[in-house]
Amino acid sequence: MNSFEAWGSTLLPSIELLATLAFALSGIMEAARKRMDVVGVCVVGFLAAFGGGTLRDILLDQRPFFWVENEIVLWAVLGLCILSISFMRQRHFDLTEKTLQWPDTLGLGLFTASGVAQSLALGLSPTVAVLMGTITGIFGGVLRDIVCNEIPVSFKDHRPYALCSVAGGVVYIVLDALNSEPWFCMALCALVTVIIRTLAIWKNWVLPAWRKD
Amino acid sequence: MNSFEAWGSTLLPSIELLATLAFALSGIMEAARKRMDVVGVCVVGFLAAFGGGTLRDILLDQRPFFWVENEIVLWAVLGLCILSISFMRQRHFDLTEKTLQWPDTLGLGLFTASGVAQSLALGLSPTVAVLMGTITGIFGGVLRDIVCNEIPVSFKDHRPYALCSVAGGVVYIVLDALNSEPWFCMALCALVTVIIRTLAIWKNWVLPAWRKD
Amino acid sequence: MNSFEAWGSTLLPSIELLATLAFALSGIMEAARKRMDVVGVCVVGFLAAFGGGTLRDILLDQRPFFWVENEIVLWAVLGLCILSISFMRQRHFDLTEKTLQWPDTLGLGLFTASGVAQSLALGLSPTVAVLMGTITGIFGGVLRDIVCNEIPVSFKDHRPYALCSVAGGVVYIVLDALNSEPWFCMALCALVTVIIRTLAIWKNWVLPAWRKD
Numbered sequence: 001m002n003s004f005e006a007w008g009s010t011l012l013p014s015i016e017l018l019a020t021l022a023f024a025l026s027g028i029m030e031a032a033r034k035r036m037d038v039v040g041v042c043v044v045g046f047l048a049a050f051g052g053g054t055l056r057d058i059l060l061d062q063r064p065f066f067w068v069e070n071e072i073v074l075w076a077v078l079g080l081c082i083l084s085i086s087f088m089r090q091r092h093f094d095l096t097e098k099t100l101q102w103p104d105t106l107g108l109g110l111f112t113a114s115g116v117a118q119s120l121a122l123g124l125s126p127t128v129a130v131l132m133g134t135i136t137g138i139f140g141g142v143l144r145d146i147v148c149n150e151i152p153v154s155f156k157d158h159r160p161y162a163l164c165s166v167a168g169g170v171v172y173i174v175l176d177a178l179n180s181e182p183w184f185c186m187a188l189c190a191l192v193t194v195i196i197r198t199l200a201i202w203k204n205w206v207l208p209a210w211r212k213d
Numbered sequence: 214m215n216s217f218e219a220w221g222s223t224l225l226p227s228i229e230l231l232a233t234l235a236f237a238l239s240g241i242m243e244a245a246r247k248r249m250d251v252v253g254v255c256v257v258g259f260l261a262a263f264g265g266g267t268l269r270d271i272l273l274d275q276r277p278f279f280w281v282e283n284e285i286v287l288w289a290v291l292g293l294c295i296l297s298i299s300f301m302r303q304r305h306f307d308l309t310e311k312t313l314q315w316p317d318t319l320g321l322g323l324f325t326a327s328g329v330a331q332s333l334a335l336g337l338s339p340t341v342a343v344l345m346g347t348i349t350g351i352f353g354g355v356l357r358d359i360v361c362n363e364i365p366v367s368f369k370d371h372r373p374y375a376l377c378s379v380a381g382g383v384v385y386i387v388l389d390a391l392n393s394e395p396w397f398c399m400a401l402c403a404l405v406t407v408i409i410r411t412l413a414i415w416k417n418w419v420l421p422a423w424r425k426d
Numbered sequence: 427m428n429s430f431e432a433w434g435s436t437l438l439p440s441i442e443l444l445a446t447l448a449f450a451l452s453g454i455m456e457a458a459r460k461r462m463d464v465v466g467v468c469v470v471g472f473l474a475a476f477g478g479g480t481l482r483d484i485l486l487d488q489r490p491f492f493w494v495e496n497e498i499v500l501w502a503v504l505g506l507c508i509l510s511i512s513f514m515r516q517r518h519f520d521l522t523e524k525t526l527q528w529p530d531t532l533g534l535g536l537f538t539a540s541g542v543a544q545s546l547a548l549g550l551s552p553t554v555a556v557l558m559g560t561i562t563g564i565f566g567g568v569l570r571d572i573v574c575n576e577i578p579v580s581f582k583d584h585r586p587y588a589l590c591s592v593a594g595g596v597v598y599i600v601l602d603a604l605n606s607e608p609w610f611c612m613a614l615c616a617l618v619t620v621i622i623r624t625l626a627i628w629k630n631w632v633l634p635a636w637r638k639d
Contacts, residue, residue, distance in 0.1 A: 031581070034577065034582070035582070036577070036581045036582045037581065037582055037583060037584040037585075037633045038633045038634060039580065039581060039586070039587065039588045039589060039633065040577075040578075040580075040581025040582050043564075043580075043581055043588065044581065054485075058271060058484060058485075059267075059271075059278070061274075061276045061487075063487045065485070068550065068551075068554050071551060071553055071554065074553060074554075074557065075553075089634070124281065125281075125284060127284055127287060127288075128281050128284065128287075131287065138256075142360070146359060146360065146572060147568070147572065147577070147578060147581070148577065149362065149575065149576065149577045150362065151247065151249070151253075151360070151361065151362045152253075152360060154252065154253070154256075155244070155249045155250065155252060155253025155256055155257065155360070156247070156248070156249045156250055156253050157250060158250040159250075160252070161252065162252045162256065163252060207250045207251045207252065208251060208302070271484060272480075272484075272491070274487075274489045337494065338494075338497060340497055340500060340501075341494050341497065341500075344500065351469075355573070359572060359573065362575065363575065364460065364462070364466075364573070364574065364575045365466075365573060367465065367466070367469075368457070368462045368463065368465060368466025368469055368470065368573070369460070369461070369462045369463055369466050370463060371463040372463075373465070374465065375465045375469065376465060420463045420464045420465065421464060421515070
């Protein structure tokens with residue numbers, strides 16, 4: 001776990017920054033679609049960005065939070081919020097559900113990887129680590145949707161979303177069991193998650209449906 | 214508290230498993246009624262099952278969570294989700310609100326007992342212990358309803374629900390003050406909660422209503 | 427920080443009690459408007475009252491919660507709930523949104539001050555302290571609105587609300603940097619928050635709006 005500590009202190013924060021910005025964007029967009037005010041857009045952006053990771057840290061009893069340790073992330077998200085709002089006010093921007101999917105997919109992959117990595121580093125079991133990865137990945141979006149007064153899109157989408165995160169987590173666990181380098185586990189975990197989710201959107205995969213009554 | 218430790222390590226987990234499965238079922242049913250996808254049904258099942266107990270552990274700053282320590286619970290709930298989904302897909306199953314009440318009532322009683330027991334074991338005051346019991350009992354359902362985009366049924370039902378949990382908690386406190394055995398406190402606490410709730414449903418008890426304007 | 431400890435142990439609890447009661451009232455009123463039952467009114471009152479402060483304590487990993495340490499607060503809120511319900515049942519009481527704004531404004535100011543004070547006392551950076559103050563201030567209301575199945579009023583109000591809290595937090599930070607007494611920082615922080623919010627309501631200030639499409 002020593003080599004993990006070493007690279008983790010430089011790579012992990014960068015990955016979390018990227019994932020955080022991607023999720024913030026999805027929150028900003030959904031809040032804008034709901035015609036929330038400037039503050040609402042920022043708060044939903046923050047919640048989508050930090051919700052999953054913060055919930056993970058609360059569940060794992062980890063302090064300080066990554067956004068307390070790396071305050072730059074807070075300013076980065078705030079900057080992104082202000083930029084997005086200015087941009088969206090200057091020209092009409094059609095926020096289709098499709099537009100929302102790309103930052104969301106990237107964030108899902110990156111947060112899954114960081115959640116699994118941190119859980120394993122704390123000595124949790126593979127099952128719990130995969131669960132924590134999925135929670136980290138999807139709960140930013142779940143909190144975003146709850147605050148926007150919607151049933152979370154990941155629960156009624158009928159296309160694989162959380163399952164992609166689970167698949168990515170399993171890839172991480174398998175690679176870790178094969179003694180792969182942590183950066184490789186994380187990269188492949190994120191990649192697999194993103195690829196499966198992209199395929200699901202592109203090929204329009206649907207989960208088995210309920211009986212028509 | 215020594216005898217508590219002794220039997221608690223065997224009985225407490227079994228009770229929590231039962232309560233957890235009962236609540237999971239209520240979550241699965243509500244998600245199915247909302248026509249969520251397979252993932253949504255599982256997540257709402259998990260949230261209803263683990264929400265109350267996890268919130269209790271977060272508030273009491275207890276780690277590891279019971280579902281981290283006893284990973285079997287995770288698999289049991291996952292199994293229940295898959296079984297329920299298969300069953301509900303195979304034959305039409307009319308999920309009335311009535312069907313939902315039974316697992317919910319059982320879970321309420323069992324979780325109340327476990328919440329009060331754990332709070333007292335940590336040396337919290339009787340008032341806080343009763344509050345924690347009620348939080349443990351009702352917040353799985355509250356989180357379930359929030360995620361399903363409903364006002365929590367326990368807040369607008371106009372029939373005693375949380376109050377049954379409070380009554381059960383008070384019974385626990387009184388028995389504990391009389392130096393009863395912990396298993397007896399828990400059993401009676403759960404029993405009283407379940408009986409009052411059952412009576413409330415059966416006799417159609419209603420809480421005092423608002424003035425008609 | 428020694429003088430802080432000294433006065434803090436007497437003043438801080440009183441301020442938190444006031445803020446808590448003010449927020450409880452806003453929760454009670456909103457639940458009554460939603461025609462929730464007696465239990466719902468109490469729970470939403472408790473959630474609005476203790477939600478922000480409890481979330482702050484969870485984020486800062488502070489235990490025991492202020493309502494565990496000062497159990498009297500729990501009884502005070504419960505008493506307020508019962509009083510309000512009796513009062514509202516005895517005579518018709520038109521709960522306009524305007525009525526809701528006053529306790530809400532007071533709670534916002536007081537909780538912001540307590541959140542910033544506690545964060546600084548724990549050695550967190552000014553940025554994080556302001557953020558924590560705002561979270562403490564607005565999340566009681568956010569949880570209240572989520573449970574009532576509404577988009578949080580502070581996100582779509584289009585009038586400054588969270589921003590007032592941010593302004594109050596900045597005042598605290600500046601005064602603290604100038605080595606002002608803690609009680610003075612807190613008082614001015616709360617005062618500035620309340621005044622700006624009151625002005626915003628009175629003068630009908632609006633945040634910059636979205637483009638009309």
